[in-house]
Amino acid sequence: MxxxxxxxxxxxxxxxxxxxxxxxxxxxxxxxxxxxxxxxxxxxxxxxxxxxxxxxxxxxxxxxxxxxxxxxxxxxxxxxxxxxxxxxxxxxxxxxxxxxxxxxxxxxxxxxxxxxxxxxxxxxxxxxxxxxxxxxxxxxxxxxxxxxxxxxxxxxxxxxxxxxxxxxxxxxxxxxxxxxxxxxxxxxxxxxxxxNGVSVGQAALVVARAARAAEAADVAAAVSMEAMRANPSVLHPAVGRAKGVPGQVAAADHLRELLAGSALLTPGSAVSVQDALSFRVVPQVHGALREYVAAARAAVETELAAAADNPLVSVEDRTLVSNGNFHPMVLAIAADALRIAVAQVGQLGERRMAHLWEAFFRQLAGPPPAAAYGLALRYPAAAVVAELKQLAAPATLDVPPLDLGVEDHATGAPLSVRKADAAVGLLEDLLAVELLLASDVLATASAAVALGAGTAAALDLVREAVTAAEPYPDAVHRALRARFPGPAHPGAGHPTGLDAAPPW
Missing domain, CATH: 1.10.275.10 (Fumarase/aspartase (N-terminal domain))
Structure with missing residues (x-):
């Protein structure tokens, strides 16, 4: 052990x-x-x-x-x-x-x-x-x-x-x-x-879960790019070098890795010289999520390294000092910001689904297949985006004064962190629907094309979920969520991140 x-x-x-x-x-x-x-x-x-x-x-x-x-x-x-x-x-x-x-x-x-x-x-x-x-x-x-x-x-x-x-x-x-x-x-x-054991401890769990969700968002976007034959120029390393945002560079690197071996990377394979923004700005938006995950992680690490007691014992000064180190303000605001970044990634995925929906019916020959699970979940995905937007509202500004006005300010950290946990869970739900809908589009395409190693692995997860689940959209979604991004927390029903490397 x-x-x-x-x-x-x-x-x-x-x-x-x-x-x-x-x-x-x-x-x-x-x-x-x-x-x-x-x-x-x-x-x-x-x-x-x-x-x-x-x-x-x-x-x-x-x-x-x-x-x-x-x-x-x-x-x-x-x-x-x-x-x-x-x-x-x-x-x-x-x-x-x-x-x-x-x-x-x-x-x-x-x-x-x-x-x-x-x-x-x-x-x-x-x-x-x-x-x-x-x-x-x-x-x-x-x-x-x-x-x-x-x-x-x-x-x-x-x-x-x-x-x-x-x-x-x-x-x-x-x-x-x-x-x-x-x-x-x-x-x-x-x-x-x-x-602040609860706030800091749960924030660490959320940070790990959000980092995994950022990787999963790249996977869903990459499969959507395959389905839409999107232009991969947005992933060119020169773009990231020009902007200088580490999270954006990491997102683009991961997307290129997922698409390695895909026909999409063959010159001339894209159907348009430039795609809708929901495809074109994936590295920027997914990169922003990575940046705010990093900020939240840094806030957690600061709290773990801190002496945050009141009164504070200063051994160096041999005294006890009344103070406010118990106020985890940076952590609380970091969780607020993280939820906004999560909502942006969810919004982008939902916008891509609109293009996938259109592509599905444009290329459909004959009646829709009975097992188009992503198609069936398109409207629930829109409902999830609405909820993500509500969760993005700040949690750090609403605590009233307490204890006869002595405690007249609070950070709202536990609520902010708890809402961040819920937001990441909803994003994971949304990404699973996008993956299912992109799979539907690829399944009804007139001709099969070579897929990237990472996108092919993600579609294998879809097939596994469909095989394992009862033939109902909610059951298939649950089965896929257990595989993508994976259980919220192995054996405990709560996030800490991946217990094993994902297949993409």
Whole structure:
């Protein structure tokens, strides 16, 4: 089994995805040293009796209410008990694992001042596959407090958790796994709950899924180009060099690779000197999606490398600093931007479908075949584009003031990320329909032509899906989606990306 070691370097997105997929976690010496050094600063503040938010004072609008020494422990337990709240279906297991791993990575950076026992308990829960049962809606993006408190409750023996396929009381799940409930010291409760584990963790999953969708979008566009005998001049390397956008260059390179061996690349094979924009600007639009996937990934990596606790323990300055690092603003805006890029790719695919529809009937000789599944799904695809447009609206501007006006701004990060996940899923649905419709056009062409290696492989997936499914459009679509781009997450029903290289 793979082991992810958290040491001197920050946790990477790939490390996080490995933990989500079941890799074991270990804390190496440098990480443990940082935790111990930061904890010493907290202990010094406790000994000095200094006024420190959430340590020797209460929180929120009661921030100026001092705690005596006897109340410090009870306050940490109270924070965990009182702040766990949410509504809706529970978070999927991959998101829970991602959130636990994100909090562990943050504690290991040393800024939280949490006790070493906090990190050890998170490691033990991940390795034993104890997954707290936490509602999906509960955070406004100024730390995912409600959901992280639900996870913290399991760590201390409260709450509910899934363990080996059973939903158990948190304490019973720990007992069966041989893990002692965590006893909270000063600041431990706040360190566990005041974190953006859900937002950052799910964003990492979405980034991986969106990167895969960008590749799949190239595949659908390439097959449509084959079906329409589009002009491949738009893929010439000179075009990308002239523009200088790395994502555009990558998209064009991938499209040329998919079309390698196609008759379309033979001089004079294109039917027009210049095609409609939905074909002509594929590298530019698909390249933009790649650029914003990269931006979102960079935002996730920044959060994974950050000390984002309030108060922040500065070992160098030997102090605790009240701050707003719990506000993942860049991440939230990156997810907003990602949804716009996803919608643009979906819109482009839908526009190509209009040309495929026209081509199908133009070249049709006789009645339409009964098994034209892409034709049957053309209108549902249009409905998906409308939904994508709605999802592209910003999620980061709508949270009202809370807690007597003290918390009068929030990022909306969890909603922004959750909407991005939904948008990528809809794009995947749309691309599958485009692939089916392009296949219909090729199947009714008067003469077969040589296809590219990548486009031929994609059409093989269509044939496999049609063979495997019942003869209904929705069934064929489901069967194709399981193959293209593939399952949202292997065995878990949630995205992390591909578990194996695609056939294109």
């Amino acid at each position: 793979t082991t992810v070691r958290i040491g001197a370097a920050p946790m990477s997105v790939d490390d996080l995805l490995a933990v989500v997929d079941g890799a074991r976690v270990e804390l190496d010496g440098p990480a443990r040293d940082r935790i111990v050094a930061a904890r010493a600063i907290v202990d010094e503040a406790l000994a000095a009796g200094s006024a420190v938010y959430g340590l020797t004072t209460q929180v929120g609008h009661l921030r100026n209410t001092r705690l005596n020494a006897e109340d410090v422990h009870r306050e940490q337990e109270f924070l965990v008990r009182s702040h766990a709240g949410g509504i809706g279906p529970p978070l999927p297991v991959p998101v829970v694992r991602a959130a636990l791993a994100v909090r562990l990575a943050g504690v290991a950076r040393g800024g939280s001042g949490a006790s070493p026992a906090v990190a050890d308990t998170l490691v033990a829960m991940l390795n034993a596959r104890i997954h707290p049962l936490v509602p999906g809606t509960g955070s406004v993006g100024a730390a995912d407090i409600g959901q992280m408190a639900g996870m913290a409750q399991v760590a201390v023996g409260l709450g509910r958790a899934e363990y080996r396929g059973q939903v158990l009381a948190g304490g019973e799940a720990l007992r069966r796994a041989g893990i002692a409930p965590l006893v909270l010291a000063g600041k431990d409760g706040l360190a566990l709950i005041s974190a």
